Amino acid sequence: MKQSITTLKSQLPKDIWSEDINIIAPHLKEWREIYNGNTPIMLTPRTTDEVIKCVNACRQNAFKIVPQGGNTGLVGGQIPMGEVLISLTKMNRIREVSKVNSSIIVEAGATLQEVHNAANNINKQFPLFLSSQGSCTIGGNLSTNAGGNHVLKYGTTRDLVFGVEAVLANGDIYNGLTNLRKDNTGYDLSNLFIGAEGTLGIITAASLKLFELPKHTQRALIALQSPKMALELLDHSRCGGRMSMFEVMSHISLNAVTKNFSAIRSPFKKTYPWYVLIDWDSDSKAMGLELAENLLSTAYEKKIIHDAVIAHNETQSKEILSIRENISAGQKFLGGSIKFDITVPIEFIPDFLKKADKLVTKLIPGCRPIAFGHFGDGNIHYNISQPPNVDKEKFLKKWDDASEIVFDIVTELNGSISAEHGIGVMKKRELAKRSDPVKYNMLKLIKNALDPDNTMNPRVLLYRS
Ligand SMILES: Cc1cc2nc3c(=O)[nH]c(=O)nc-3n(C[C@H](O)[C@H](O)[C@H](O)COP(=O)(O)OP(=O)(O)OC[C@H]3O[C@@H](n4cnc5c(N)ncnc54)[C@H](O)[C@@H]3O)c2cc1C
Known part of the structure; x- marks a missing residue:
């Protein structure tokens, strides 16, 4: 192992590897504190060419690879257990923004927040919203096919991507960085890397779809009796395509936040069994308020809801969202x-x-x-x-x-x-057990075809046999 590491280092630029445990340590543990990893070396390539060099050097020295973005994954897929860790965080350039095509090409290590900022700069939005957006990266978002709060209106990450650039296990580079809205030329290869959790190659860049920024987003927090009532409220309040978020929280979820973070309070005087947070996009603030008031007063008359708080300004809007965003953090106190x-x-x-x-x-x-x-x-x-x-x-x-x-x-x-x-490592056994056998076999065939030596994230997603 020592000899191979020495050879690996000699094949790479000096400033893209580290064996310093102080630098590596934060990359070996994760948010849920379930997985504690180890790695002989961390590589931090800055360009696609350097990623190719890293992959070739690993392959030649028989090292397996775990790619990592922002390390916010929740199923252990980004934590190495003896593999070489390749962190993409130094590849964070915005390569191209097109207002006319509503598209953006970004490198894999750009954080989701950086992509939001770049889109907002041209008065557009990239509508993937996660509480982890300050840390998670586009490479990680694609690799996990992240969902978040606006799937209801815009779909999952998969629906927001034109194509990817990825370095394969054999060191080849797949260039799918198109911004074409139509391209019927066989299998959608870029799509293979979305949700692949780093098992088919390393995503180095992505071409993403941008959307119009809503003129106003109207938010409300609603108190109701049960999930069954939430179902009725969903049906009642869709309002064409205007609804962009419909999140629920049980009382104990809300309480885990308000009890443990003094700055966050429930806007209700009473407590209720369930709460729903809704966003509607509208053409103006006045229109948003009118829409929310009408929908919620009729919901109240129909006895679907107990009470509601409609945000009247940005501060109230943020306060309501912060309850939802802090549930996982609040739950740690339990x-x-x-x-x-x-x-x-x-x-x-x-x-x-x-x-x-x-x-x-x-x-x-x-x-x-x-x-x-x-x-x-x-x-x-x-x-x-x-x-x-x-x-x-x-x-x-x-x-x-x-x-x-x-x-x-x-x-x-x-x-x-x-x-x-x-799936990561956490649900790998369940996937194997519960998948349709034909589906599971197809997943394995694809993996074997693109990565026959099981170099890329070898412990994740699938069992190899
Ligand atoms: C507070 C919090 C809130 C969250 N909320 C949501 C949510 O609402 N919806 C949601 O879907 N997820 C959510 N997540 C989970 C997480 O943020 C997402 O899965 C995110 O997409 C992971 O991105 P990352 O850059 O941190 O990836 P990492 O954690 O670094 O990696 C995740 C997986 O992707 C692979 N990977 C990373 N980068 C690459 C790359 N460039 N090429 C190939 N493979 C790569 C890794 O090997 C690993 O398997 C949340 C997490 C936290 C901590």
Whole structure:
């Protein structure tokens, strides 16, 4: 190993590798504190040519590779366990912005926030919004096919991409950096890299779609009785294509934020079982307010909702959003947590929650299910916080049993075990177990064709045989 590392270093520019544990350490642990990695060396290429050099050097010295962007992934896919870590964060240039074509070409290490800023500079938007957007990168967003708050209106990352540039396991460069809206020339190869979690190659740049900035976004926080009522509210408030966000949070989710962050308060005097956060795009502030007032007063008359707070300015709007954005952080105060990122057809969400709450609390008496998330997309973050005064490690040992229960319900309701975070190493066993065998075999055939030596993120997504 030592000899190979020496050879690897000799094949690369001096300033793109590091063995300094102080520099590498933050890249070896992640947000959920589940995976603690190790790597003999971290490479930080600055250009696509340097990525090619890194991949060739790794291959020649028989090293496996884990690509990493902003390290905000939630399923362990970016954390090396002995592989060489290639961090893309130094590749963060905006290569090209086209107002007339509403497109932008950015390098993989640009943060999502940097892409938002570049789009806003020409009065456009890139409509992927995640709480992690200050840190997560475009390469990571594509590799996980990230979802976020605006999927309801704009789709997932996959829907926002024209094409990618990627370095393959054999060192070739695939150039799919088109900005064509129509191109019927066979398989969509760029799409293969979206959601591939770094298993097929390293994305070095992407051509992305931009959209018109809404003139005004009207936000409201609504209190209601149950997920069933949230379903009715969704149907009641879609308002053509104007709705761009429909997020739910149970009371315990909201409480985890307001109790633990003194700067964030509930705008309601009373407490309610469930809350919904809605955004509508409108042509003016006056129009947005009128639309929200009309929709919510009729929802109240129809007894769909208990109460509502309509944001009247930017500050109120941000305050409401900050509740939703801080649920994961707030939940950390409740101790250990078993987390799921599931999706079912929207109409089955109430069924899912009812069944899951019942079976999970039977398995772990006293546990606190925390459900929140992208209800409008059929996607719920179903997290189980440990019972108070129970040993965290003992609680976390129930993860596999809880998964079995939750994923059985998801399967029964024709859902998916991962709506947006991906498979990583966390759900690899479940994917193998629950996938249609034909689908699973096709995934393996593609992987084998593009990466026969299993160089790229070898422990992630699939079992090789
Ligand atoms: C507070 C918080 C909120 C979040 N909210 C959401 C949300 O609403 N919706 C959502 O979908 N996700 C969410 N996430 C998850 C995470 O932010 C996304 O998965 C994000 O897309 C990961 O980007 P990253 O740059 O951090 O990737 P990383 O974590 O670095 O990597 C993720 C995966 O992509 C691979 N990868 C990274 N870069 C490349 C590349 N250039 N080429 C090939 N493979 C690569 C890695 O190997 C790994 O498998 C959230 C995370 C946090 C911490």
